[in-house]
Amino acid sequence: MGQTLRLARYLDRIAGRAVHALWLGAVLAAGFQVLADRGVSPAALALFALAALPGLAGLQLASARALSRRASRFIMALAWVLPALAATAALGGPLTFAALVFLAGPAAMAASGRQGDAALSWTLNAIAFSGLAMLQLLGPAPDATILASGSVILALAGFLAVCGLVASARYAARLNAARTEVSRLRPAASAFLDAPGPLLAVDRDGVMTAASRAVHRLIPGVPRDLTGLPLEGLAFDDGDRLAIRDGLQSVDADAGVQGFDFAVRGNQGRARTVHAVQARSADGLVLSLVDGEAVTGQAQAAPESHAADHAEIERIRAERDEAIAASRAKSEFLAAVSHELRTPLNAIIGFSDVMKQRLFGPLPARYAEYGDLIHESGIHLLDLIGDVLDMSKIEADRYELVTDRFDARDVVETCAKMLRLRAEDQGLTLSTDAGSDALEVDADRKAVRQILLNLISNAVKFTPEGGAVAVMARAQGDELVLAVGDSGVGMGADELRALGGQYTQTRSSLTSDERGSGLGLSLVRSLAEMHGGRMTVQSVKGEGTTVTIRLPVLVDARGDVETFEPLAVHEQIRRAQSAGDVISQAANSGAA
Amino acid sequence: MLQVMTKKVLIVEDNELNMKLFRDLLEAHGYETYQTREGLKALDMAREHKPDLILMDIQLPEVSGLDVTKWIKNDDELSEIPVVAVTAFAMKGDEERIRQGGCEGYLSKPITVSTFIATVRSFLD
Numbered sequence: 001m002g003q004t005l006r007l008a009r010y011l012d013r014i015a016g017r018a019v020h021a022l023w024l025g026a027v028l029a030a031g032f033q034v035l036a037d038r039g040v041s042p043a044a045l046a047l048f049a050l051a052a053l054p055g056l057a058g059l060q061l062a063s064a065r066a067l068s069r070r071a072s073r074f075i076m077a078l079a080w081v082l083p084a085l086a087a088t089a090a091l092g093g094p095l096t097f098a099a100l101v102f103l104a105g106p107a108a109m110a111a112s113g114r115q116g117d118a119a120l121s122w123t124l125n126a127i128a129f130s131g132l133a134m135l136q137l138l139g140p141a142p143d144a145t146i147l148a149s150g151s152v153i154l155a156l157a158g159f160l161a162v163c164g165l166v167a168s169a170r171y172a173a174r175l176n177a178a179r180t181e182v183s184r185l186r187p188a189a190s191a192f193l194d195a196p197g198p199l200l201a202v203d204r205d206g207v208m209t210a211a212s213r214a215v216h217r218l219i220p221g222v223p224r225d226l227t228g229l230p231l232e233g234l235a236f237d238d239g240d241r242l243a244i245r246d247g248l249q250s251v252d253a254d255a256g257v258q259g260f261d262f263a264v265r266g267n268q269g270r271a272r273t274v275h276a277v278q279a280r281s282a283d284g285l286v287l288s289l290v291d292g293e294a295v296t297g298q299a300q301a302a303p304e305s306h307a308a309d310h311a312e313i314e315r316i317r318a319e320r321d322e323a324i325a326a327s328r329a330k331s332e333f334l335a336a337v338s339h340e341l342r343t344p345l346n347a348i349i350g351f352s353d354v355m356k357q358r359l360f361g362p363l364p365a366r367y368a369e370y371g372d373l374i375h376e377s378g379i380h381l382l383d384l385i386g387d388v389l390d391m392s393k394i395e396a397d398r399y400e401l402v403t404d405r406f407d408a409r410d411v412v413e414t415c416a417k418m419l420r421l422r423a424e425d426q427g428l429t430l431s432t433d434a435g436s437d438a439l440e441v442d443a444d445r446k447a448v449r450q451i452l453l454n455l456i457s458n459a460v461k462f463t464p465e466g467g468a469v470a471v472m473a474r475a476q477g478d479e480l481v482l483a484v485g486d487s488g489v490g491m492g493a494d495e496l497r498a499l500g501g502q503y504t505q506t507r508s509s510l511t512s513d514e515r516g517s518g519l520g521l522s523l524v525r526s527l528a529e530m531h532g533g534r535m536t537v538q539s540v541k542g543e544g545t546t547v548t549i550r551l552p553v554l555v556d557a558r559g560d561v562e563t564f565e566p567l568a569v570h571e572q573i574r575r576a577q578s579a580g581d582v583i584s585q586a587a588n589s590g591a592a
Numbered sequence: 593m594l595q596v597m598t599k600k601v602l603i604v605e606d607n608e609l610n611m612k613l614f615r616d617l618l619e620a621h622g623y624e625t626y627q628t629r630e631g632l633k634a635l636d637m638a639r640e641h642k643p644d645l646i647l648m649d650i651q652l653p654e655v656s657g658l659d660v661t662k663w664i665k666n667d668d669e670l671s672e673i674p675v676v677a678v679t680a681f682a683m684k685g686d687e688e689r690i691r692q693g694g695c696e697g698y699l700s701k702p703i704t705v706s707t708f709i710a711t712v713r714s715f716l717d
Contacts, residue, residue, distance in 0.1 A: 344607075345701070347612075354613070
């Protein structure tokens, strides 16, 4: 195929020059004849000089390659128009029409860049000239002028026909070559278009020459056919236009694979950030696109899997967002509820406080007692609301851990001291064992205290008179282990399982005295989890419960890991009970 | 008790019982009170009675107590009057938010009588 193309190109070049040379020859021949017949006149000389102009210009341009095609075509059209006008002015008759006709070829040539159109116009011209020439020749007694004109016309017609044929041949050869090239490239092209990743081919001027179908999946809303559009045209705003320009040039500046970000105008005119990685191709660049919002390093590594995973990721994301929204709504509802509860509680606590303080004088003893009870109950209600608030704060992710270093043993002692009175009032023993070594931790002191207070007060609440509650603190590896055990009512398997969820209270096992909001344990678990820790509950119905908290907060991890069994707490309880004054039946059965 | 020295307190509170509690407490301690349950009226009453202290509930019908406080603080005539928020917004960050809104004092509901009186006194004595 290359041979045919080369031959066509050779013929084209020869024909291009031959047309001009033959034209020149014809004009000279006609000129000599007319001047010999009619004698030399300045007007005739000027006319023939003008007529020679297209030939001279054509030959000159064929050898001068510096000029662009467009400029050459313009000069040639001018070179034809000038003699045509001169011939029209000087001759008249049917040749006036001929002069007009012979403007058509160059005019078409000037106007059209397409070889096929030019060839067609030349051929038509040649036919028209031939017809005119025949009319002239068949007419009565042609004179020398007509003969000269006729010979020129005939010569021109012949050469134009040759030129047209050659041009057509060349055009056909090119077309053929192009078709072959297309069929050769088609597999590559379809591989490009069907590529799983979004790919864009861009030429050196930044015009898109191809776009894989995945581009439309990545950026819904961009024009269906991107071919021929400048890449900058997709930019969301001027800044993105600059980013694209710089990005396309940066690969020219220093070779290699780089990336750049820009926002495009996607669906409903919304900005969508895209990350593009450029690579050089034979005639420009190939850009591999990635969703800019999802670029976190791994997205670039696997552009193929990206499109496939996209839908799945979107689905999971939507589900997650929904769950977060639901959880947030619940937490905000709880916060609003506690606000609403505080308002009437203000009157309850406030007025009973006024009574307690005898602000308006003395009160009969019984009413005074009732006033105190109202006040006490109000405070209890307030504590419950506090739990609700803490819980909702944790769930709304508004609870922030404030960590500092402290000895966990101090917190254990403080908490035990705070609740020991209440335990003793209920006829319980409350013992602590925090070991002999310091337990230095880096944790939220308030949270650790809250954990212990909730666990101990729960244990006290659920242990009948004569029982025991033991608190133990140990270091194990990098974990602080806190355990609170009791010889209380305990829980069955079902109740234990129910503790897996939040806001669960084991009501079935409670007497009317043993109230709990169920929030305490949820709060403990949340606070432990915020420290990266966990909570386990072990319980035997009728024997007691041990709650163990493990928090990875120890400042110095212990090399010698002390074995720690939550049941050791029960051992401690047994010891406490045998040492204690009051040993109830319930406690005895728990120890057996 | 010297009547001329009686301090005036404007209470802005939309809950009737809480209003009664605050009024009784303040009057028992010798303060003169003015009451309104509407934030919009609070401004007019403040102009009319020139109170020495304003107790401001934050969640009010129509306008919030913080809005009313802002108007008071932007009013040349009233901006000197201290405003103490008495509110059931008692979550972490609420006190800070309310103080930034222009309130000089903050009391969370439910109040305790002793803290309430001590806070009021700190602004009036």
